[in-house]
Amino acid sequence: MTTALYRRYRPETFAEVIGQDHVTAPLRQALRNGQVNHAYLFSGPRGCGKTSSARILARILNCERNTEANPTDTPCGQCESCRELARGGPGSLDVVEIDAASHGGVDDARELRERATFAPSRDRFKVFILDEAHMVSPQGFNALLKIVEEPPPHVMFIFATTEPDKVIGTIRSRTHHYPFRLVPPDVMLSFLEQVAQAEGVTVGAGVLQLVVRAGAGSVRDSLSVLDQLIAGSGPAGLDYEGAVALLGFTHASLLDDLVDAIAASDGASAFRVVERVISTGHEPRRFVEDLLERLRDLIVIAAAGDAASAALHDVPADQLAHMRTQAVHLGASELSRSADLINAALSEMTGATSPRLHLELLMARLLLPGADDSVAGFSARLDRLERGGIVSTATLTPAPLLPAAMPSDSVVATPAVA
Template sequence: MDDTEAPSLGLGPAPGSSAAASSGDYKVLARKYRPSDFTGLIGQEALVRTLSNAFATGRIAHAFMLTGVRGVGKTTTARIIARALNCIGPDGKRTEPTIHPCGECEPCRAIAESRHVDVQEMDAASRTGIDDVREIIEGVRYAPASARYKVYIIDEVHMLSKQAFNGLLKTLEEPPPHVKFVFATTEIRKVPVTVLSRCQRFDLRRVETAELVKHLANIAGQEGVRIEEPALALVARAAEGSVRDSLSLLDQAIAHGTEEVITADIIRGMLGLADRGRVLDLFEKVMGGEIAVALTGLGELYDRGADPLAVMQDLLEITHFLTRIKVAPGAEGFFDGASSEAKRSADMAAKLSVPSLTRAWTMLLKGLFEVRDAARPMQALEMALIRLAYAADLPPADKLVRDLMDGNAPAAPRTPAPGGAPAGNGPRMAMTNERPVAMAAPAPVAQAGEGPVFRSLEEIAAFANERGARLLKVNLENDVHLVRLEPGLIEFRPSERAPRTLAADLTQKLKDWTGQRWTVTVVRDGGAPTIAEQKKAAKQARHEAVLQQPLVRAVMDRFPGAEIIAVRDVVPEAAEIEAPMPESEED
């Protein structure tokens, strides 16, 4: 594993580093402030507490599995565990592992510099095979050369091949007492359960923004850098809980800032972020339908260096924040609770309904992927905002239906696309169509003697399905153009994709089912549409019939570009149906 990787959570310079190093010896902050013991870890209290108790009672596991997103301290924690297991103290007299490695003894320094012969680090991303694991299996048999324990640190362990995992299992289950394993991974689901069950697992969590801001402020103070707290908050949010990413961004901010104090505007320019107050203005204009003003404001943000994808992400965060305020007053998130933007957000949330906010979330989320994948992200962002502005004032579906039933909906003429289809990509609707209960049902298979009598191809297909011949049923529905059907005789034209044995299979099945000999003849021309084609045509006819109903036409006029995706039959309730009374003899 490369020593340049630094999941760094330290509160002070790592051993051997100097805060006053010359430019030639410069270390990035992520390496310079890598912690040397568990007291330097931030945001991982559960891990530290569990390991402290284990070391104090002597119940130290033989294998550890560290998992979490990038930059939260997996590799750093693995090295701290290795030092804790092998520290001998400044005087060299310590005989037991300690949760507080001194960082001064030779084992501590050698492990920190990745040069200890008994602490082996392996990057599974580049060494994935069984041969690499075989080296470990052979090595565990030998006692440590100078340390208390041999420690094998395998980073990105999920990258090992299946054969490598299998080869490691036996050794991992019963390692020699002088061997410890520490695994790290960002893809815990890709690690076999058989391996996980043999390890003590620790899930390293993302560091909270407030805690990360405090950590960054401490490091900035040690570096003699003046940076505003709002600027640190922007860095922490951009890092998404990763300490290493936050330190890398802080490094970049220090190099980027030329003024005495690094401000939030400098960080926004560096990251391509927009002012959150301006984004809130943008959201307010879009939801108010003032799209021309909103596009002008968006253009100004873009000219000032705002990244379209970052603007879309901010809009999504604002939508989420307003929704949380709506359903849980006092919720915190996108804006500081005491800021003027937070008060504006509360007022704005009071004016918006939850359905409109959830609809905005859905549309913005779709727009996020469009902006991310578009060749011209700014144009994709503008189109997403235009869609949202025109949909913002649409009424809820239940109110729309009530208005249509009451005759209050405007009846603007609808412009159909060529061929009679609705224009554009509008809403997709499933319509209901009432029918009487006494609607004719498919005729059952009649019985004559001991075998059934088939009167249609549909009956044969249904019977085949009942008897478990489902493949034959599918072929009958999709590949048979029926020419003639009589008792004991079937004549049909097969489709191009019909199996060659269809006629023979059907002949045998009919004989088995009816107990009679059947003649099945294949012809080259003619024949009715297949059952599947007839169903499709019937469905299209129903759609066309539904389109002519006044209520449906009103809906389509209200939503140009709408599309009917299904027509369902709704049987009236029994209480609403009056069965016809039989005529009496007196009448």
């Protein structure tokens, strides 16, 4: 049984906390100045470092080397308290962690108030970390109010919560509030690269980008995903195929084939992709979501040109080169029109009984700007004309392109053609 990555890479100092510089920098400055408040509120999404930071703050406050004469923002790591509060340490008597989700009642709050009146057993402060602080009941908060308003000099409260608005105002106004954020993708990516390297795992191109996407900005979730991928990997390490299948993302090659088909008005290929999506067990809605994301990337590329790589840092270089070609082939108006269509289809697909039908209708619309009388449709047709495209065949003859391309059992047997 191995320890979870998330535990093994839990930060022990503020310097190790990633993606929260806007919080850690001013907090560390305050600590260096010896400006210590008696109550802190750490808010933000789950898994982005609030509880870890609360523990780090407690560790610094009770570090033997941190004195009023010599304030510091980094735990020494050697004194008894620092060692007790290190990763995997036994914990300290003077740092009390309370999970308000299970101990948020008024009796728990009264007991806490009682405990707070006693002096610390060894260290400078008695630190109470209230995790999930929004779960403290209103009566519980009221019981705590007095001690938070007028705390004994040795008492310190750190509230950690995903919902700061649920912490009653009278308590909140006594705290220094530090809002944590989701970790930006590029910061997360380089962190995961470091972890993979430290773990000695070989990682194929594009895999960590998938992990970043799946983790959605939460360090804990991202490391859990990476953990799972590593656990299921062979001696060759992590490869893109395995990761994309396990995480349920659409394989980039499916998106490539579809976008290429749309750019070439190649109905046969487009519907073959739909066939592959269905036959490989992809969820149609997820596929359309991923397609929309791809269109977004292409729009960024079309708009930003060479500068796009900065905005699309999670796209590997060879993939980016291919997407540049796709953006040129489709053109700005067609990209924008397609994104609108895909977005509309995505809303229609929510709760739809036949998502496949919607997916196929979407294909028909994407392939036929000629059937679209809106300004966006005309604009897309103009784009195609300018590129020497085949807009006239799709418009004037009864759509030779599409019916020939349709699988015989398809539900979209007679698409309306303007």
